[in-house]
Amino acid sequence: MKELLPLFVAIPLGLAFLMPVFGRISRFLPDVLGNVATLALAVLSCMAINSPTIVYKVGGWEPVKGAVIGIYMVLDGLTVVMLLIVNIVGFLVCLYSVEYMRRYTDKARFYTLFLLMMTGMNGVIITGDLFNVFVFLEISAIASYALVAFGTESEELEAAFKYQVMGSVASGFILVALSVFYWLTGTLNMADGGKALVEQGQSVGALFACGLFLMGFALKGAIMPFHAWLPDAHPSAPAPISAMLSGVFIKATGIYVLCRVLFNVFGLSLTTSHVLMTLGALSMIAGVFLAIGQWDMKRLFAYHSISQMGYVVMGVGIGTPLGILGGLFHLMNHSTFKSLLFLNSGAVDYSTDNRDLQKMGGLNQRMPVTGATSLVASMSIAGIPPFNGFWSKLIIILAAVEAGHYSLAGLAVLGSIMTLASFLKVQKYAFFGRLSPVWEKVKEAPALMCVSMVLLAVLCVGMGLLLLPGVKEGLLDKAVAVLTDGRKYANVVLGK
Amino acid sequence: MLIILCGLIILMILGAFVALGAASLLSSAVLLGIIGFSLSAVFLILQAPDLAIVQIVVETLSLVIFIAVILKTTSEDATVRARARLPFLIIAGAFVVLFMLAVGWALGSMPPFGWPSLRMAGPYLTPEALPRTTGAANFVTAVVLDFRGYDTLGEATVLFTAVMGVLAVLRRIGRKH
Amino acid sequence: MIPLLLAFFLFLIGLYGTAVKRNLIKIAIGLSIMEYATFLILALIGYREGGKPPIMVKGIQEKTLVDPLPQALVLTAIVIGLATTALLLSIAVRIYHKYGTFDVNEIRKLKG
C-alpha cells in the first residue's frame, strides 16, 4: 500500500492535465477516462481499508536531528474513512454525470474540473502538512467555484461569486492561521507542530491560532454563523456537483481538517469541546428550521446539509469515544444519503426541468426508480430504522446522554423530528399524490443515472452493517481511535 | 530599516482605505497596484528578492486584468454613496477592536520579530548541508521545488484549475436547451 | 512587533472591504488586499535580524540568512492569489454581461 499512496493524488491529477487534449480527440474519451480514473480511485481506497498506519515522506526527505524538513503523507484510520467516502461517492457521481452533463456544453472541461476537485480533496485528506492542506484545499475550492458557475446562467454566476468570496475569506483566515502556527512552532508538519505545542505548554498564541483555524474551517464547512453561502452555492451547481459539494466536499475540506487540527495538533480542550458542541447544536436546529419552509427542492436539501453537519460537529465535539464514533459514522452516512438526494433532485430536474415542489406531484408513477431511491434517502436522513441515518443519530444521542448533556440530546431528537417532517413534505409533494397532467409524458431518468442512484441507495440501506462487531473494529474504531487519543498522532507519525 | 518598513506598510494601509472608498473603479485598481508595488518594496527590505520579482510581475499582470475588465465594463461605482447601517458598523468596529486586542495579546507569547524559531527551516540553512542535498544555490528555489516540490505541483495545479475555470465560465453558451 | 500589528490591521481592512462593499470589483479589490496582508505577515515572520537573502553567492559566506521557508510559502500563495483573482474577475465580467451592473443590490436574484 505504501507505494500506492501518492496515486490518490497522481491519478486524477495526470488525467486532468491531459483531459482538454483528449477532449479534442474524441467526444467519448473524457467520459470513459473520467470514469476509469474515479473507479481506480475507489478501488484504491478500498485497498487501503486494512492497511496499517503509513507515513510517506515525499521526496525522500528524512528528518534532520528530529526536525521534519519535507512534506509527509499520512494514512491512518480517519484518512481511510474519508478516502472511502470521497472516492466511492466520487465514482458514483461521475457515473451519473455521463448522462446528466449532456445538457451542458464542453463536457471535457467538466471532467477536468471534476478530477481536479477530486485531486484536491484526496490531497487534503492524505497530507500531514498544514500548508499542503491549504494548497490542495485551494485546488478543490477553485475547481468547485468554477463548477458551480458551470451552467453560466445568471443565478449560477451570482451564487458562484458569493461562494468564491466566502471561500476566499475562509482561505485567507486559514493562511493567516497557519502563518501564526508557523511563527509559534517553527514548523508546518502537523505531528511535529503538535509536539512543539506540547513542549511549549498552553499559550495565548496557540489559542489565537486555534481560533483562526476554527473560523476558517467553520466557514469552509458551513457551520452555523458562517453558513450563508451554502444555500446559494449548493443548489445552483449542476446536480452531480451539488451532490459532491454537499455530500463530500464540505466534509473533506471543512469538518475533516477541523477535526485533524483541533484534535491531533492542538489537542481537544474543554473550551474547544464546548465551542464545537454549541456551534453544532446551533447549526443542527437552525438549519432544519430554515429548511422546512423551502419550496425549492435543492435549496431544502442544502439547508439540511447545514443541519446534518451540525449533528456531526456536535457528536465529535462531545469528545467521548461514543460521541466521536457517532459523529464520524454520521459523516459517512450523510455523504451517501445527501448525495443520493441531490442526484434524485437532478433526475427530477432532468426529466421535468423543474425544481419547485409545489408544481410537482405523483412523480412516483412516472419515475419509479427515482421515487424509490429518494424514499430510501429520505428515511435515512430522517433517522428511521433500519436505514443508516438512524444508527448514527442514535449513537450521537446516546453519547450526549452518557456525557450528561441532556439538553443536547433533546435538541438532537427535536432536530430529527423536524427533519422527518420536512422530508415527509418532500415525499408528499414530489413523489406521492395525484400526478399532475403536465407530467403525463415524463420519462424515467436514463439508465446510467438510475444505476448510480440505486447503488447509493444500497449503500444507505447496508451501511448500518458497519456497526456489527468484527466489521466495526476494522474501520470505524480505528478512525475513532485517531481522534480520541489526539496527542498520540504526533508519536505515531514521528515514529516514537 | 524598521521605520522605512513601517512607513511602507502605513502607505499600504492608507492606499487600501482610499482604494475601497474611491468612486472610480479605475482609480481603485490603480491604487491596488500601488499597494502591490509597495508590497514588493517591503519584500526587498525583508531580504526576499525572489518574492519581490514575482510580486512585481504578478502585480503588473493582475493590474492589467483589472483594468481590462474595468475598461470592458464600467468604471463607475454607483454604490459608493450608500452608507453602511449603524448597527453593522458597530459590529464591524467591535470585531476589529477585539481582533486587534487578540493579536496584541497573542504577540506576547510568540517568538519576537526578527528571531524565528526555525524548527523546520533550520536544516535548510546550514551552509554545508544544503548544496549537498539539493545542489541549488538559491535556497528559496530549493525549498519551493525540492523540499516542498509537492506544494509547488499543487500551486501549478491551482493555476491550471483557475485557467480551466476561466475558460469554463467565459464559454459563449453554457447549456443546451 | 509594530510591523506585524500593522499587517494584521491591513488584513482587517481587506476583510472590511469584502464584507461591506456592494460592488463586485470592490469586493475583489478587498480580497486582494486581504491576500497582500497575509503575504506580508508570512514574509515578516521569516525575517531574521541582520539577515541576508537566502541565496548563496560564489565566494561569499554569509552568517545569517533569512528563513527561506515562509518565502517559499508566499511564492506559492502569490500565484494562488493571482489564480483566484482571475477567476473571480471573469465571473464578475460574466455577471455584468447578464445584468449590466456590478451593484450587488441590483443583482439579488437568489433569496440570500
Add this chain to the structure above:
Amino acid sequence: MRGMTTIVKTVTRGMAGIIFLYGVYVVLHGHLTPGGGFGGGVAIGAAFVLHILANGSREAETDARKSRSALVESFGTFGFWVLAIVGLISGTVYFYNFVSKGTLFRLLSAGFLPLANIVIGAEVAGAIVVVFITLASLEIGGEK
C-alpha cells in the same frame, strides 16, 4: 482586436523580444539567482501579450493562438507531473530528485530543479496568454 500605430508596433517588437529573453534567463537561472519558473513564466507570457496588444489579431488567428497556448499550458503542467511521478515509477519515492546534482553554481546543477523551472515557466506563460486572450476577445453587452 485592432492593432496600434506603426511607432508602437516598432517599439514593441524590440521590447517584447527583450522581455521574452529576460523571462527565459530568469527561468533558466531560477536555481542560482532570484526568480524561477513563475516569475520568468509570467514575463514570457507578458511578452506575448504585449505583442498581441500592439499588433492586434484577426479572430481566426486569435482562436488558433488560444488553443496553442492552452496546449502549451496542459503539457507544461503535465511535464511537472511526470517529473514528480518518475521517482515513484522507478522504485524510489514520489518527487524524488532523480537527476544528478552537479556542481554548485553551474547552470546544469541541482538535479531536476532547472527542468521543473522550465516546465513551470511554459505552463505559466501559456496560462497567461490563454487568460488574456479569453478576457480580451470577450464581447460584452446584448444579452440582459
